[in-house]
Amino acid sequence: MRGPLLALLHGVASAGAGRVAPRAARVTMSASAPVQVTASPEALADRVRVGTLELSALGVGALNWPLDKADDEQTAQALAVCVRSGVDFVDTAEAYGFGRSEELVANCVKRLPPGARRVAVATKFAPVPWRMTASSLVDACAASAVRLGVETIDLYQIHFPDVLQPLAALGVQQRKDELYWAGLAEAYKRGLVANVGVSNYGPALLKRAKAFFDGQGVPLASNQINFSLLYRKQGAQATVDWCRDHGIAALGYFPLANGLLAGKYSASNLPSGLKGMSMRKYVVGGVVERGVTFKPGGVAPLLAEMRAVAQSRGRTVAQVALNYAMSKGVLPIPGCRNAQMAAENAGALGWRLDGGELAALEAASDGLGFEFAGGGFGLEEE
Numbered sequence: 001m002r003g004p005l006l007a008l009l010h011g012v013a014s015a016g017a018g019r020v021a022p023r024a025a026r027v028t029m030s031a032s033a034p035v036q037v038t039a040s041p042e043a044l045a046d047r048v049r050v051g052t053l054e055l056s057a058l059g060v061g062a063l064n065w066p067l068d069k070a071d072d073e074q075t076a077q078a079l080a081v082c083v084r085s086g087v088d089f090v091d092t093a094e095a096y097g098f099g100r101s102e103e104l105v106a107n108c109v110k111r112l113p114p115g116a117r118r119v120a121v122a123t124k125f126a127p128v129p130w131r132m133t134a135s136s137l138v139d140a141c142a143a144s145a146v147r148l149g150v151e152t153i154d155l156y157q158i159h160f161p162d163v164l165q166p167l168a169a170l171g172v173q174q175r176k177d178e179l180y181w182a183g184l185a186e187a188y189k190r191g192l193v194a195n196v197g198v199s200n201y202g203p204a205l206l207k208r209a210k211a212f213f214d215g216q217g218v219p220l221a222s223n224q225i226n227f228s229l230l231y232r233k234q235g236a237q238a239t240v241d242w243c244r245d246h247g248i249a250a251l252g253y254f255p256l257a258n259g260l261l262a263g264k265y266s267a268s269n270l271p272s273g274l275k276g277m278s279m280r281k282y283v284v285g286g287v288v289e290r291g292v293t294f295k296p297g298g299v300a301p302l303l304a305e306m307r308a309v310a311q312s313r314g315r316t317v318a319q320v321a322l323n324y325a326m327s328k329g330v331l332p333i334p335g336c337r338n339a340q341m342a343a344e345n346a347g348a349l350g351w352r353l354d355g356g357e358l359a360a361l362e363a364a365s366d367g368l369g370f371e372f373a374g375g376g377f378g379l380e381e382e
């Protein structure tokens with residue numbers, strides 16, 4: 001299990017289409033003017049089912065929106081552009097900003113103009129060691145519903161398996177996954193949540209969870225995992241396959257590998273601060289870390305293939321990255337810090353990469369010899 005604390009700190013601290021596809025959203029932008037978008041009929045019709053929800057095949061994640069504000073103009077504009085472009089699904093978590101992110105999402109939804117399409121919101125329960133009972137989940141769920149300003153949460157997910165075991169070094173582990181499943185079933189039966197989901201579950205735990213929920217008569221709607229052109233192995237594709245075979249929607253986080261797959265970073269244009277430090281090996285390469293070789297040039301060969309596909313499609317590299325996940329049957333939830341990014345990302349709706357393009361992209365990814373886990377969770381095999 002890699003980086004769960006880092007992930008928590010973020011917050012608590014197929015079918016192929018023809019090659020000449022219509023553009024999903026026409027985008028007009030300048031530095032100062034508001035972003036204008038016109039969604040195509042194909043983009044608006046690009047929908048998937050997650051439990052009882054019918055959602056855009058692309059969502060948006062709230063983790064990169066301000067975690068210290070309960071309201072924010074730039075974020076409200078980004079969400080408004082998402083919605084005008086056909087994106088009507090937002091993912092947040094109680095762990096993001098100690099609940100502040102849920103309030104921010106609720107306030108941005110409230111600011112949408114009258115007549116805007118309805119936005120479905122998913123949030124998550126944090127299984128931290130001091131939560132020892134099933135009712136701790138029900139209580140947390142009720143608190144999230146208050147922050148979201150709803151009676152029933154569209155989709156409530158357990159953020160990760162119960163892997164934060166403070167006494168593990170002493171050989172003492174007390175997994176509470178089943179207690180949390182019982183709490184989630186109770187929240188569903190009380191009508192606090194319309195759909196139940198999990199996150200960062202590999203096939204083995206998913207199988208147990210599904211058997212539990214089946215026994216309760218509660219449908220398991222979704223599993224959210226790290227999935228991108230740079231994170232398919234280490235259980236990711238196998239988990240997506242398992243979900244598909246068992247009628248569970250797969251939601252994909254880090255679909256842009258934190259921006260790496262938008263193709264905007266270079267040796268002379270690394271992000272600032274810690275993010276730049278962690279991105280260097282992927283962008284510049286020429287290092288061996290924990291037995292993994294990052295060749296000089298890093299992710300450049302994959303980006304070159306992505307650019308070729310993007311050019312032949314009249315798309316952008318970020319749109320190809322997002323469409324890759326969609327073409328593999330995953331609903332990606334990219335972060336977008338502003339309206340421009342929101343508009344560009346929505347251009348992944350309304351078309352699909354074909355088999356030849358997928359194979360070429362995967363071959364380029366395989367040739368790198370490394371993947372991008374970021375601060376995401378690894379998937380347990382057992």
Ligand SMILES: NC(=O)c1ccc[n+]([C@@H]2O[C@H](COP(=O)([O-])OP(=O)(O)OC[C@H]3O[C@@H](n4cnc5c(N)ncnc54)[C@H](OP(=O)(O)O)[C@@H]3O)[C@@H](O)[C@H]2O)c1
Nearest residue numbers: 061062063064253254255256257258259262334335341344
């Ligand atoms: N279940 C879990 O354990 C878990 C873990 C992590 C995340 N998540 C969810 O997944 C969501 C997505 O994760 P993420 O935002 O960290 O990763 P991501 O979607 O892979 O990357 C988002 C970043 O990519 C860049 N970007 C986005 N659109 C762009 C565009 N059109 N052009 C250029 N750059 C663009 C921005 O980077 P810059 O900020 O550098 O500009 C943005 O912050 C989160 O919001 C959260 O809801 C879930």
